[in-house]
């Protein structure tokens with residue numbers, strides 16, 4: 001199995017920092033869950049079994065369970081899964097959620113024999129490997145889904161995301177954490193290459209560096225992603241920009257969201 005490199009460093013070794021970032025954007029997760037539940041209901045799914053394939057600490061899985069769905073969250077980061085379990089208890093959805101540690105590339109083995117009514121992939125969670133690995137993951141997710149199941153890919157970066165073209169330095173604050181991201185785009189391999197520097201504001205005017213990591217993510221156009229989905233058994237029905245507002249996908253918008261259905265291949 002390929003080395004996880006920066007992914008391991010950011011999401012496992014310094015999971016404490018990324019949990020702070022996810023906690024700082026918890027309300028965004030709630031809004032995403034509301035839109036996803038609306039899409040499910042519009043497609044006749046009022047209840048049922050949902051797989052959150054890269055669930056982090058349950059930022060979306062838990063609010064979705066609060067909407068009445070039975071949610072299974074999978075992530076390769078043990079600290080995220082432990083945090084998700086604690087939060088499920090805190091939010092009163094322990095009986096409607098299950099959180100498991102697994103690499104997405106082995107998800108079919110961990111969930112062998114299960115069939116889902118819907119699958120969600122939220123924030124940019126594909127593109128950490130190469131195109132063929134993403135395809136393999138999507139094929140495995142299809143094999144775990146009922147015919148006609150709904151797939152929502154929500155708020156992922158895409159090739160037309162304007163950020164790294166017009167403004168390659170981004171500063172964001174999450175509580176006492178400050179994230180400085182410096183982005184470059186490699187047009188040959190369609191990769192977003194970023195330097196992440198995470199600093200802690202000590203409250204006395206000092207920023208103390210906690211982590212510096214170089215990230216590398218393959219980004220797709222909407223058409224490339226729709227083609228991969230088609231090859232792996234998912235037919236795209238609709239497209240949005242930011243799913244929280246169900247906005248039209250009109251590049252240059254920051255996010256891409258796709259809704260697809262499980263089809264026969």
Ligand SMILES: C[S@@+](CC[C@H](N)C(=O)[O-])C[C@H]1O[C@@H](n2cnc3c(N)ncnc32)[C@H](O)[C@@H]1O
Nearest residue numbers: 011054055056059075076077103104122123125
């Ligand atoms: C950008 S975060 C999104 C988390 C969550 N979906 C959210 O919106 O809060 C990407 C997630 O993918 C997980 N991840 C990365 N590579 C993975 C892999 N190979 N298998 C399973 N999870 C992985 C990380 O641990 C992280 O939680």
